[in-house]
Amino acid sequence: MATTLYQHSTVAALKAGVVAGNQTLAQLLTHGDTGIGAADQLAGDVTILDGQAYQSQANGKTQALAGTVKVPFAMVHANQPTIEQTFENVDQHVFEQQLLSLYPYQNVLVALRVTGTFATMQLAVNRSAAVTDQTAQRQFEAHNVTGTLVGYYVPSFYHGVTQTGFHLHFLNEDHRFGGHVSGYRIDTGVVQLQALNALQIVTPTHDQQFLNRRQ
């Protein structure tokens, strides 16, 4: 069973300005079919679902990306969930706390996928600002949208290597709307969980900017 979360580069490197794409999506997708990432120069967010990567722009507008496109950061895994449960009419914070209390995942990387209808979906419309300064993150809100939340729960000791806590991206059902999720309320949703026992971090040591940038 695939239990590895494969990560290209680190959040610390992004924060230090190493934001030029330095790995192709085609290469990344050899390590998984599902995940999240950042676009070249942080011009939007990347969501990977069923082996296809999508880029969401600041206004939520989303389009499929070719395998030749390079990204500066991504996390992918092979989607093989082992737990499935339905949730209805629940706010983000209650939902996330319930997941952590229902399952013994205090110190475990967990892949999370929620398919359903969301009463509200708040997206961060300026990923660049969100990475470099959380306070500058503006929000974009949609209502009664159907689609898929995809991402990870990451224990706090991975801070620095990656974003900790819940980190989710959204892709609507026709794959034309989505982005980095900052808030949501589930109307009806099926959550699928997959515990991952390994994290493989590969850093772009072929990138001169990565080698030399002070953090």
Next chain:
Amino acid sequence: MATTLYQHSTVAALKAGVVAGNQTLAQLLTHGDTGIGAADQLAGDVTILDGQAYQSQANGKTQALAGTVKVPFAMVHANQPTIEQTFENVDQHVFEQQLLSLYPYQNVLVALRVTGTFATMQLAVNRSAAVTDQTAQRQFEAHNVTGTLVGYYVPSFYHGVTQTGFHLHFLNEDHRFGGHVSGYRIDTGVVQLQALNALQIVTPTHDQQFLNRRQ
């Protein structure tokens, strides 16, 4: 070329008290022949050199360990250094700063091995205290010892996952004296460096203590 640092568990888990051995050395050594680790219940330090693991007790006394012995934490890699340089009559801090200025390894995991004679070698004689409270670390000092320093330089963004900065263990030439290094001065030493572009962290998700312990 082997470029992966394989880590079993995390320093954060050790600090949270997940200190019972939960992986055999035999299994760990399938991922590398060189490295460092902690002993069961933090009763001493583990140093791995040329495919053999050794345990150093509080007084520096060191002995070989069988493959069936389980440890709660370890980092290993396949020793294939690409850089070799001789240093003479140099203090720890000057030596480590020179390495970082000579080589473009600001954001890179680096495996480090120094074989030589050390004018002074300070070892931390209470690993348990050192992990859980740096101020409680007592020191044990030897003079004019010949042997090998082995360990890693870890960039700061890996904080939480592992110990950052230089993390070195010492093993003397007859493998009967060694431990966790807190200071040293090189008389004459040959340093070998190996850049590692990947970190694979495998967490003991089969260990109930790991699953449930709050950090």
